[in-house]
Amino acid sequence: MGSVNHRVIRTNGINMHIAEQGQGPLVILCHGFPELWYSWRHQLPALAAEGYHVVAPDQRGYGQTDSPDEIEAYSLLHLTGDMVGLVQAVGAEQAVIIGHDWGAPVAWFCSLLRPDLFHALGLLSVPYFPRADNPPSEAMQLVAGEQQFYQQYFQEPGKAEAEFEADVRTSLLKFLYSNSGDARPEHRWQFVFGKAAQCLDSTTVPERLPPWLTPQDLAIFTQEFEHTGFRGGLNWYRNADRTWELTPFLQGAKLRQPALFIAGEHDTLMTLNRPAIDTLEDVMPDLRKKVLLPGAGHWIQQERPTEVNGLLLEFLAGLDT
Numbered sequence: 001m002g003s004v005n006h007r008v009i010r011t012n013g014i015n016m017h018i019a020e021q022g023q024g025p026l027v028i029l030c031h032g033f034p035e036l037w038y039s040w041r042h043q044l045p046a047l048a049a050e051g052y053h054v055v056a057p058d059q060r061g062y063g064q065t066d067s068p069d070e071i072e073a074y075s076l077l078h079l080t081g082d083m084v085g086l087v088q089a090v091g092a093e094q095a096v097i098i099g100h101d102w103g104a105p106v107a108w109f110c111s112l113l114r115p116d117l118f119h120a121l122g123l124l125s126v127p128y129f130p131r132a133d134n135p136p137s138e139a140m141q142l143v144a145g146e147q148q149f150y151q152q153y154f155q156e157p158g159k160a161e162a163e164f165e166a167d168v169r170t171s172l173l174k175f176l177y178s179n180s181g182d183a184r185p186e187h188r189w190q191f192v193f194g195k196a197a198q199c200l201d202s203t204t205v206p207e208r209l210p211p212w213l214t215p216q217d218l219a220i221f222t223q224e225f226e227h228t229g230f231r232g233g234l235n236w237y238r239n240a241d242r243t244w245e246l247t248p249f250l251q252g253a254k255l256r257q258p259a260l261f262i263a264g265e266h267d268t269l270m271t272l273n274r275p276a277i278d279t280l281e282d283v284m285p286d287l288r289k290k291v292l293l294p295g296a297g298h299w300i301q302q303e304r305p306t307e308v309n310g311l312l313l314e315f316l317a318g319l320d321t
Contacts, residue, residue, distance in 0.1 A: 004044055008064070011085025012078065017064035018086065020055045022048025026092040027316065028083060029056040032101020032125070033233045034164075034175060036063045038220050039100065042305030043312065050313055057086060059103070061232020063224045071157065074235040076243040080109045087117055096316060100124035100301055102236055111257050112250060120319050122260040122312065125267055125298055127276040130283050131250045136240040143192060143272065150191045153199050154237040163198050164230045169222040174203035176218075181266040181297035182210035189268050212303045255284045260315040262308060264296030288315060 004021045019037045021044045029040040037056040047054045058065040060082055061074060068074070083106060087095050097118045099107030104126035110118045132139060136151075143149045154160050164171040178189040183204065190202035209215065261280055263270070281287050291311060293304050301308045 002048075009086065009089040011089055012081040014060060014066035014068065014082065016060070016066070016082060016086065017058045018055050018090075019044060019057075020053065020090070021045060022051070022053050024051040024053050025316075026087065026090065026095040027052045027054050028086065028095050028097045029054065030059060030083070030097065030099040030103030030106045031056070031062070032099075032103050033236065034172065034221075034225065034230060035101065036221060036224055038217070038224075039299070039302060041217075041302075043301055043309060046305070046309040047312065047316070050316075052316065053090070053092070055086065055090060057082075059106070061228075061235055063228065067228060067232035071235050071238050072242065074232070075239040075246065076105055076109045077246060079106045079236070080113055083110050084114055084117060093117075094119050096120045096122070096319070098122035098124065098312065099126075101126055101298070102233075104128075108255055111255055112253050115257060118257070120258040120315075121255065122262070122315060124261075124300055124308070125263050125269075127261060127263075127273055127280055128255055128283055129276055130253060131244065131247060135244050140240075145192075146195075147192050148195050148197075150193075150199055151237050151240070153193075154234050157231075157234075157238070160199060160234055161230050163200060164225075168226045169218065170205060171200060172221050172225060173205055173209075173218060174200050176213055176221075176299060177206045177210060178203035179268050179298040180210055180212075181264055181295045181303055182206075182212075183297065188266075191268060191272070210303075212299075212305075217302075256286060258315075258319055259284045259287045260311065261287060261290045262300060262311055263292055264298060264300045264303065265292045265294055266296060267298045267300075269298065288318060 004019050008015050031039045037058050040056040044054050061067045097107040097110050104123040107121045108128050111121045140149045140152050187204040296304050
């Protein structure tokens with residue numbers, strides 16, 4: 001299967017860095033916020049060893065991939081176009097697409113818009129949310145009430161960037177620990193907070209790194225975000241209403257491809273996502289398996305690589321049956 005190979009491809013008008021390993025059917029792994037291709041470091045060799053060509057890109061705005069200046073260049077239609085171009089750039093005809101966190105909407109948009117290319121999908125941590133009747137900003141306000149929801153906090157350009165970039169290593173450490181299953185209940189990040197508070201005020205720097213995050217891992221994340229900043233990733237949030245406005249044709253759409261869903265039972269967003277998880281079969285009629293990993297948090301492919309790899313390989317093997 002060889003080692004992980006790195007190269008830059010051209011897709012949808014941008015240069016995209018990809019990490020890839022193995023040969024065989026194509027499996028694309030899409031990371032979330034604030035992450036990188038490196039979030040899939042445990043999945044690349046495991047899937048490659050079983051006969052798959054596994055590709056984990058730095059997505060638009062992240063790592064060594066281009067970050068367009070325009071906020072409008074980060075809609076889910078752009079992100080879908082990036083993945084379509086990736087499939088073509090690596091010479092494949094079809095792909096299974098797996099997405100974690102923000103990568104999950106990328107995976108389901110690819111599956112909805114190009115079912116000819118993306119014949120199966122996996123969603124990690126974030127369940128499929130069909131297009132709502134009202135724009136996302138209205139839902140954000142309902143969640144926030146008299147406080148503010150973190151996605152509202154991210155809307156103002158420069159605000160969250162200034163907070164997170166003041167100390168990149170500490171910001172990443174707080175995100176990774178406080179959203180993990182290792183965080184004590186009182187240390188878990190609160191996604192709704194006072195209007196005078198900052199996003200990371202309810203997070204904690206751990207006394208020691210959780211066992212799934214090594215000093216080298218943290219250094220790799222830190223080095224990349226010190227170089228790029230957080231603006232590219234935050235711009236994904238700033239296109240929520242725009243993507244909604246551009247996609248009325250997706251109203252009522254179901255995901256009909258074979259699908260897998262995995263989340264951690266201690267994910268900090270579980271209180272928001274649980275109703276959608278409980279009814280996933282209604283909107284994903286070929287959902288093959290739905291798993292909540294006990295004790296795991298938001299970063300499940302990093303926190304529980306053995307279990308996640310096993311579930312992914314079981315799902316992939318079952319696509320031929």
